[in-house]
Amino acid sequence: MGPFRLAVLDDYQGVSGEFADWSSLPVQITVFRAPLGSPADVTRALEPFDAIVAMRERTALPGDVLRALPRLRLIATTGMANAAIDLRAAAGCGITVCGTTGMAGAVATIEHTWALILALARRVPRHDALVRAGGWQDGLGTTLHGRTLGIVGLGNIGRGLIPVAHALGMRVTAWSRRLAAVPAGVDAPGKEAFFAGADVLSVHIKLAPSTRHYIGAAELALLKPSALLVNTSRGPIVDTAALVAALRAGRLAGAALDVFDTEPPPPGDPLRTAPNVVLSPHVGYVTRESYAQYFPQLVEDVAAFLAGQPIRVLEEAP
Template structure:
């Protein structure tokens, strides 16, 4: 059996699970594969592929170009980058793993706090020999607007309340009763963007949510308001966001996710002082990776024994 572990950017996979127990050839790819042709060329001859979340896409045409593939393991329980139906048609089993939710919640608050207190600018000043260079803003008494109030959004709201923030939320199916269970007020989408001092995105990417945050929504935001996205890049219209950041009509953006990842070196977001950027690390903590790779090894062993587990439907 030949196993490929994809997109292990930190080169940690082999040390976080007992791959030797599989008695198989294991190859780790630490760099992203550029396109579909590169994926098919690099993975030719592999029986098993372990994909890191949605970093590498497996649409029907890529799956068709991998005739030896028998098992595709995705870290996490779901993966929008895999055409599961097409895999099933080709006899490829697709399995998932467990995941932790709290690391993304923690990073969301790291970004909110860093943006509100200008931490990047202040830290850079100290490192360069300087001292205080600006005024941050406090969060107590401010309004936190949540796009999505599921498990992640609900946890973000709970922490916002601990900071003394008023929490409001919107999603397509959110009811006043459901919001009240979290101590949150359900509002219309336009009201959320107009009222919130911090807008934080916690929605699943779908056809309905793609570009949900567009020019019209961004135009409603206060000139001091901060947009935070730790969900998926395409939920926010990137061109519209670049426009308001360049014009300074909102206070700034704190982003962990992008339309294209890794973010190209020449991307215009990298040159904006009012954009705080992290490299999609919401889930990237040791505890999550230990679950990912431990479960991946279990999935492969179970598949080899003829009893696949955690199979995606």
């Protein structure tokens, strides 16, 4: 029958071996450091494997791919939800899907969101490039004190922005279609007033069919021309075409993005040439601390499965 083969996907930094003790598992490990490509490429690459370790939603595992992998028995993914994995198809194929717990990734994303807000408001990438090229000051930054931070969605990450905003002297507002309880110190105006009043708009909702293009041309048109948009959630939540059009027309002062419709974005992606943007390669949750939490649990997932007692099993929501 051969050895139990495990594929570790999307180890972009080549550090999975530093954080995971793969030698403790009776398996044959193959580490993939680059994206696998199209669904057909993913299927070809993963056909020989019994198990997959998936880092968040870097590689999509839809039903068509899973059904083409008859040897696959286990997927261990970081987090207790992964929109890139078709859980219904996995169950139908007899594939167990396990996850990891903990807040290190959320804390890291909160910090990275603020890094992007500050970099955008104070034009840090632009000035860094100027100094490196022998230049000096160009353009004016924006003071956040006294401005309004508008948070789309108040989950763990959205709520985590609030104390920092208050420390900076910002007013905080929140909105979503299903906004629940709002904490003290946060206003919840109606949709139009929310978008019209935001100086910095930060996106923090989960991607689902109902949230694709949650922020589109109509919502962007409500923003003031001096507003800044930051997205560290998922790319398709914001309509990229509408965002690029607003930036190029000067109807939006800038955008900072850690997520894209296609990751990595292809060479012709319009965001690569859009004005007044700060781009980072989906690293909001990528820190030593989050990896130190994720990878040991992934090893535990595989070990428990091999022992016939899977842990942290993910199931499709009813």
